[in-house]
Amino acid sequence: MRIISSVSEMQSYADSLRKEGMTIGFVPTMGALHEGHLSLLKKSIETSDKTILSIFVNPAQFSPSEDFGKYPKDFERDEKMAEELGVDIIFYPAKEAIYPNGYSTYTIVEGLSDRLEGKSRPSHFKGVTTVVNKLFNIVKPHIAFFGQKDAQQALIIKRMITDLNMDIDVVICPTIREDDGLALSSRNSFLSPEARKEAAFIHQALKEAESLHLNGDQNSEILIPKITDTLNSAPIARIDYVAIVDSETLLPIESTKQGALVAVAVFFDTTRLIDNILLTAVK
Ligand code: PAF
Numbered sequence: 001m002r003i004i005s006s007v008s009e010m011q012s013y014a015d016s017l018r019k020e021g022m023t024i025g026f027v028p029t030m031g032a033l034h035e036g037h038l039s040l041l042k043k044s045i046e047t048s049d050k051t052i053l054s055i056f057v058n059p060a061q062f063s064p065s066e067d068f069g070k071y072p073k074d075f076e077r078d079e080k081m082a083e084e085l086g087v088d089i090i091f092y093p094a095k096e097a098i099y100p101n102g103y104s105t106y107t108i109v110e111g112l113s114d115r116l117e118g119k120s121r122p123s124h125f126k127g128v129t130t131v132v133n134k135l136f137n138i139v140k141p142h143i144a145f146f147g148q149k150d151a152q153q154a155l156i157i158k159r160m161i162t163d164l165n166m167d168i169d170v171v172i173c174p175t176i177r178e179d180d181g182l183a184l185s186s187r188n189s190f191l192s193p194e195a196r197k198e199a200a201f202i203h204q205a206l207k208e209a210e211s212l213h214l215n216g217d218q219n220s221e222i223l224i225p226k227i228t229d230t231l232n233s234a235p236i237a238r239i240d241y242v243a244i245v246d247s248e249t250l251l252p253i254e255s256t257k258q259g260a261l262v263a264v265a266v267f268f269d270t271t272r273l274i275d276n277i278l279l280t281a282v283k
Helices: 007-019 035-047 075-085 124-139 148-163 186-190 193-198 200-214 220-232
Strands: 002-004 024-029 050-055 089-091 143-147 169-173 237-245 260-268 271-279
Touching (some): 007 024, 007 089, 007 124, 024 035, 024 124, 035 050, 035 143, 035 169, 050 075, 075 089, 089 124, 148 169, 148 260, 148 271, 186 271, 200 260, 200 271, 220 237, 220 260
Parallel strands (some): 002 089, 024 050, 024 143, 143 169
Antiparallel strands (some): 260 271
């Protein structure tokens, strides 16, 4: 496994792989790898000739009040996990390589970036699309892999790829969960033992919404209060939002009959967790 920190070296290496006719699979991450990331990497290794993992904690997607400074970092552990899995290259740039002095260009996907997460974290997706656009130009992938847990991020990146005529396929992989249903996230490591126990209510609330939907309760005005009640059974939980939206536009919908994305964001102490479930159309 090769570790590359220089942008120009990564670009030349990607060019040489492309010249040899190899397909490049790409998994962009902020490190602190867990089974969720590993599932994306496994998929890439299975389907691409070479797999590139990027590790870069992107300051542009954190607001000043967020946890950039304390975002978990352990490069040696990540490197070991990637090597054991069969990753070919880790792209591990310094902040200055991505945002040199005088940096002033941003990529914004309008509309989608302002909904759900975008309402609570106003400049978050501007930071995400900017860095992912840059990483695509550096790593030059044929296929990029993202997780369903960050459903809005995946949708926005797909929109950016279409709008900017990028020749990149996106594969969205299922959310990986703990035994009690909690979606894996690097931020789970911040949860106190009590908050960790209570965080299982998130998946429970989403699964309850799914069974109600499947059993004929498809009115958002009924489902949202039910989800809210279940989340509120966790005494530490502080709900940021519970939303039932169209899975392509992310705009609120009144009924889940034609299918829907149910998305929630919940604080446990200062740790903010997100999760979602896709409801399929019912006949
Ligand atoms: O999902 C993430 O870890 C980040 O938002 C990403 C896509 C690596 C961009 O920094």
